[in-house]
Amino acid sequence: MRILVNNHLRLAVLFVALCCSSYLISCDNRNTPATNNKILVTPARTPAQQDASTVSLDKSPMDMIYYPVDFTKQKMVHAVEEPLVARVIYSRPKKDNRVIFGDVIQYNTPWRLGANEATEIEFFKPVSINNQPVKTGRYIMYCVPTPDQWTIVFNTDLFTWGLKFDSTKDVYKFTVPVNTSPVPYERFTMEFQKASKGIELHIAWDSTYASVPILY
Template sequence: MASKLKLVIKLSIWCVVIASHAQITYPKASPFSLVVQEVGLSKITVEYSRPAVRGRQIFGHLVPYGRIWRVGANESTKITVSTDMEVMGNLLPKGTYAVYAFPELDAWEIAFHTNTGHWGDGRKEYDPQEDLFRIAIRAKEVRYHQENFLIDFDSITHNKANMRLRWANTQLVIPFKVDTHAQMETEIREQLAKNPTAQTYYEAARYLQEQGKDYPRALDYLNKALELGGDTYYFHRVKSLVLAKMGDYASAIQSAEKSLKISSELEKDEFVRMNEANIKEWSTLVREP
C-alpha cells in the first residue's frame, strides 16, 4: 500500500512538472501597447491591445453594431488620468477607468467605466450603472487604411488633446481638456514662496508670456530674474516680447538689442536671427505716429 501511495505521489509530481514545462510563450495576435501623453502638467496613459484587420470587414461585422466592444482586444482598454480632466462637459476625476464602446453606423457611445476588473467587455458582468458617464461621438470615414487598431493623441496644447481611435477606415476623436493654468498658478505661487532663483522668476514669466496672460506680472518677474541672475540673453529676449505685447516698442527694442549683443558673443545664431527680425519689425511700429 505504501509503495502504491509513493507511486501516486511520484506520478502527481511528475504531472505537475510536465504541466509546468508545457506552457508555450507565443506572440499575441493583438499585441499590447502603452501610450503616455503629456498635456500641460498632466498625463493621459492608455493601455490596450491592437488587433489587425487582416482582410476582414471590421465595424458592423467583426465588431457588431449595437453591442459592447472592449475598444481593442484581450483585456479591456484602460485609461489613466493623472489629474482631473473634462471630456465633452463631463468631469473625469483623477484615476483609472475601463473604456468601452457601443458602435453604431454613425453615432457611437463611449463609456468611461469605473469597474476595471472585467476581462474584455465583461459581457453579462458589465453593469451600465458602473459607468462614470457616456459620451456620444460620430464616427468618421477616412481615406487611409489603418491596419492595426490605433489609439493616439493629436492637436495637443497645454490645456487640451484629442484622443483618436482609428481602425480600418473609421476614426473617432474624443476631446480632453485640463485646467493647466490653475495648476501653473499654484506651482508658481508655491515656488516663489520658497527660495526663488533667477531661473524661477524667468520660468514663471516665460509661462505667462507664452500663454498671453498678465504681461505686467511677467515683466515684474523678468526684472527680478535680471536682478538676481544678471544679463542673460534669453531673459532679455522674453522681456522684449513682453514689452512688445504691452505696446512699449521702444523698450522692447532696447531689450532685444541687449539679447542680440549677448547672443552674438555666445554664437547663439537662432537668437541672433530672432532678435534682428523683431528689432526690424518693432522699429517700424515706433516710427508710426
C-alpha cells in the same frame, strides 16, 4: 654484497610496478569515449523548436500611450516639459482582410476597443469631455458604435477581461461623431493628438475613426 642485491631487487620490482600501472592507464584511456577530449557543441534550436517550447506570441499585442506623447522619454533624461495628463493601455488586433464595422464589430453592441483585457484609461488630473467633468483616476473604457456616432463609456470595474465587467459601474458616457480615414488602419490604433483646445484621443481601425475631445 647482499645489500647491493637487495637494492637491485627493489628497483626491479618498482620498475615492473610502474610498467603495469602505465599499461593499465593506457587501456583505460582506450576504453574512454573520444568525446572526453572534445568540446561538445549543442546545436541552436530552430524557430519552430523555440515556438514549441515557449508561450506563443499574442496576435493582438498590448500597447501603451501617454499624453504628453514623449513623457516617459523626457522623464528618463530629466527634461519633462509638461506634467502627465493621461495614459491608455490597450491591445491592437489586426484587420487581416476582414470586414470590421458591421461584421467583426456589430453596431449597437458593446465593443471592447481592443482585444483581450479590458482597455484602460487613466487621468492624472481632472479633465472635461463634452462638457462633462471627469475625476482623476483609472477606468476601463468601451464603446457602443453606430454607423454615425460612437458612445464612449468609462467604467470603474478594473482588472477585467474583454466585456466581462459590471455595467452598473458605468460612470461616464460621451457621444462622438464618426469620420472616414483616407488611409485605412490595419491595426486598431489609439493615439493622443494636440488640439486647438486641449487634446484628442484618436481611435481608429480600418477606414473609420472617432476623436474624443479632452480639456484640462
